Amino acid sequence: MVNYLCISEKPTAAKRLATALDQQGKPKKLPNPRNLAKVPVYECRRNGDTIIVIPALGHLFSTVEDSSRGWHYPAFSYKWVPSYIANPKHGSRPFIAAFKKYGKDVDEVIVATDFDLEGEVIGASIAKFACDRQLTDVKRMKFSTLTKEDIVDSYENLQPTVDINLANAGFARHEIDWLYGINLTRALTLSIKHSTGRYKLVTTGRVQGPTLKFVADRERDIQTFVPIPRWVIDAKIILEGEEIPLEFNKKFVPTFAEAEKIVSDVLDKDGVVSKISSREFSQNPPLPFNLGSLQSEAYRYFGYSPSRTLRAAESLYLSALISYPRTSSQQFPGSINLKAILKDLTKNDLFKTRANKLLTIPKLKPTKGKKKDPAHPPIHPTGKKAPASLGGDANNIYKLITCRFLAIFGPPAVKKSLRLDIEVNKQIFFLRGMKVLKKGWLEYYAPFGKVDEIELPDLAKGDKVNISSIVHKQSYTQPPARYNPNSLLKKMEEEELGTKATRASIIDILYSRGYIEDDSINATDLGFAVIDTLEKNCPDIISVELTRNLEKEMESITTGDKRREIVLMESIKQLKKILESFYEKEKIIGVTLQEQVQNLKQRQRMLGLCPVCKQGDLIITRSIRTKKRFVGCTGYYKKLCSWSAPIPQAGYASPTKNTCKHCGFPMLTIRKKGKRPYTICPNWLNCSGTPKEVLDNYQNNKAEALESVIEDSEE
Amino acid sequence: MAQCLVCKSTIEKGQYCDAHLIAKKNLEEKYKDWQTAFGKLSWKDYLTRMANNQDIPIGDWAREVADYLLKKEK
Numbered sequence A: 001m002v003n004y005l006c007i008s009e010k011p012t013a014a015k016r017l018a019t020a021l022d023q024q025g026k027p028k029k030l031p032n033p034r035n036l037a038k039v040p041v042y043e044c045r046r047n048g049d050t051i052i053v054i055p056a057l058g059h060l061f062s063t064v065e066d067s068s069r070g071w072h073y074p075a076f077s078y079k080w081v082p083s084y085i086a087n088p089k090h091g092s093r094p095f096i097a098a099f100k101k102y103g104k105d106v107d108e109v110i111v112a113t114d115f116d117l118e119g120e121v122i123g124a125s126i127a128k129f130a131c132d133r134q135l136t137d138v139k140r141m142k143f144s145t146l147t148k149e150d151i152v153d154s155y156e157n158l159q160p161t162v163d164i165n166l167a168n169a170g171f172a173r174h175e176i177d178w179l180y181g182i183n184l185t186r187a188l189t190l191s192i193k194h195s196t197g198r199y200k201l202v203t204t205g206r207v208q209g210p211t212l213k214f215v216a217d218r219e220r221d222i223q224t225f226v227p228i229p230r231w232v233i234d235a236k237i238i239l240e241g242e243e244i245p246l247e248f249n250k251k252f253v254p255t256f257a258e259a260e261k262i263v264s265d266v267l268d269k270d271g272v273v274s275k276i277s278s279r280e281f282s283q284n285p286p287l288p289f290n291l292g293s294l295q296s297e298a299y300r301y302f303g304y305s306p307s308r309t310l311r312a313a314e315s316l317y318l319s320a321l322i323s324y325p326r327t328s329s330q331q332f333p334g335s336i337n338l339k340a341i342l343k344d345l346t347k348n349d350l351f352k353t354r355a356n357k358l359l360t361i362p363k364l365k366p367t368k369g370k371k372k373d374p375a376h377p378p379i380h381p382t383g384k385k386a387p388a389s390l391g392g393d394a395n396n397i398y399k400l401i402t403c404r405f406l407a408i409f410g411p412p413a414v415k416k417s418l419r420l421d422i423e424v425n426k427q428i429f430f431l432r433g434m435k436v437l438k439k440g441w442l443e444y445y446a447p448f449g450k451v452d453e454i455e456l457p458d459l460a461k462g463d464k465v466n467i468s469s470i471v472h473k474q475s476y477t478q479p480p481a482r483y484n485p486n487s488l489l490k491k492m493e494e495e496e497l498g499t500k501a502t503r504a505s506i507i508d509i510l511y512s513r514g515y516i517e518d519d520s521i522n523a524t525d526l527g528f529a530v531i532d533t534l535e536k537n538c539p540d541i542i543s544v545e546l547t548r549n550l551e552k553e554m555e556s557i558t559t560g561d562k563r564r565e566i567v568l569m570e571s572i573k574q575l576k577k578i579l580e581s582f583y584e585k586e587k588i589i590g591v592t593l594q595e596q597v598q599n600l601k602q603r604q605r606m607l608g609l610c611p612v613c614k615q616g617d618l619i620i621t622r623s624i625r626t627k628k629r630f631v632g633c634t635g636y637y638k639k640l641c642s643w644s645a646p647i648p649q650a651g652y653a654s655p656t657k658n659t660c661k662h663c664g665f666p667m668l669t670i671r672k673k674g675k676r677p678y679t680i681c682p683n684w685l686n687c688s689g690t691p692k693e694v695l696d697n698y699q700n701n702k703a704e705a706l707e708s709v710i711e712d713s714e715e
Numbered sequence B: 001m002a003q004c005l006v007c008k009s010t011i012e013k014g015q016y017c018d019a020h021l022i023a024k025k026n027l028e029e030k031y032k033d034w035q036t037a038f039g040k041l042s043w044k045d046y047l048t049r050m051a052n053n054q055d056i057p058i059g060d061w062a063r064e065v066a067d068y069l070l071k072k073e074k
């Protein structure tokens, strides 16, 4: 008879584990003393043994500074402490107490957290710090789904120890990220304080900086972009009373003269069908989902951000509906019974027909990609029936994952692309058609992967057609697109920054710290200021290459090629070098950073030359006394001009590049959440363009009167 | 210490801040392409379009430079 303590990752997972492990399927919830009341502790009986299952609550332990020197850098000494000491709001205290209480008397400790870097650290730190065990003595349950079969199977085939390399890599990552975060944040913040005396907390992290640089670089490309003109030839034919647009042989025509010539060549001429060609091609079924491709497909079909998709996938995993989502694998190991999953899926009306059809294929073979992940297979459904109550994001993601799973067994799709050329006075136009000849895997992936079929009109070679209209249209080369959360995540993946578990949250942090904004991601003033300053003075902090190298070093701990201590020392060496070069330029960095923030603020506020004194600039500013926003002239500071006017207080005010057509004052736009932006003339009190009602409503110096009336007049 | 001619932000040396300097370079470089595309286009007409034509997808910083250069021409 053996007593086990089983460490689970979170409460929902613990309940599943306990229910699966208890022979009766009815684990006993142990009564707890008041201080542990929040912690569910399950007792299971199995083959005469007792298994106590207790959940963690994410990381119960974390790193804090081990020094009493206060806010300084470099800070290289740290210690692992309970998370509630590092962060008093963290609810880890009763959980740690529970592990201590039950960990004392058991014979064996089993880690049953998610099998990956984070999970290994959560389990290993509890076993080590709360249960006082050597990692070499701690057993491991390894599973990729939370189904009863997988849980029992992993319990019956316990790994003799936790994955010590993986745990060490996880510990090292936490320590290195902590070291970089705390030192860089302090260096930046103190640089401003030491050089200007002001306190402004400027935070950054090891991966955050380089990620923010991607956004800032892109924004700079957009803001300094100058397009080149080009022309599009727009021609139409009429067939059976219907106007059909034609494509011109060249997508874009580079000069105005050429565009003119084409139009004059074609004008009033008839066209002849000169060629009909077609091409058949087959399209292989898609690869199995890993986290990256699931996130990108979910963005495509549902517009979900990567972190939203991950949250939904995680809840599906906890409900045992899908396998573990944090995987990079595109290859199914032979150990998974894919046929059994398909059989289970036949019990679901939505997938029944497709699954049955696949089951008739004698040799089922899933597609296989290049990416491997030793820890987990590709994301797939477990086959367990989804409850009817499954709704919202989880339901969409579940369908997408299941349809993808079905599609990877399907035969190639065969498509036919058609092209019909129409020649008009030696200029070639064409129509495109598309036909799906064999649906293949598309049938299994539906409603996803839908192809729009386009039919060609019923025309034969030599037929005459009438060109009903021909014009050229001005077009321009386009600036590069901004990143969205999904493409930024992909960029991080490509550049090998962060891990599949951390990337989405790093993007979230950049949003919450105010460095980036909007779904079409733009760097904020603060984001720009930080990147600009660091680029000039301490580029190593935001170096993609250095960050990537460090990722690789950490990866080599996982594979056992390098020891944790060595990687830690190397990373400290690199950090030390960065900090030294930073310290040398601390003053200039502090001043520049402060100035950049100031500059950007000023640029944002400047409307343009003051039409009254013609020397100062009109700016949007705030009264120091009343804190109210108004427009004033910079000539005021030089005692040249005293012009000023009130403006509405609510919303975000920014300069427009236009001047008022009534009085010539530079105008400003006010954007208020949930309202249409509106443009006002700062000279509205004296401007002939101001509607009379505004002046009538203008009482108690409240420029807010502008808001209502101007909005109405815009309708 | 100097000021950027376009945005008045403080700069160490020169006439333009980094952002407006890149924008100015782009503006000058692309002028040739515009001349080719239209057959002929004076520098002033080019700047006028860049500063005022809202259909042209030019970046804000580049437009600011065009606007500044145009005012200087006048």
Ligand SMILES: [Zn+2]
Pocket: A610, A611, A612, A613, A614, A615, A616, A617, A633, A634, A635, A640, A641, A642, A643
């Ligand atoms: Zn003035």
Ligand SMILES: [Zn+2]
Pocket: A660, A661, A662, A663, A664, A665, A681, A682, A683, A684, A687, A688, A689
């Ligand atoms: Zn006006």
Ligand SMILES: [Zn+2]
Pocket: B004, B005, B006, B007, B008, B009, B016, B017, B018, B019, B020
């Ligand atoms: Zn500037």
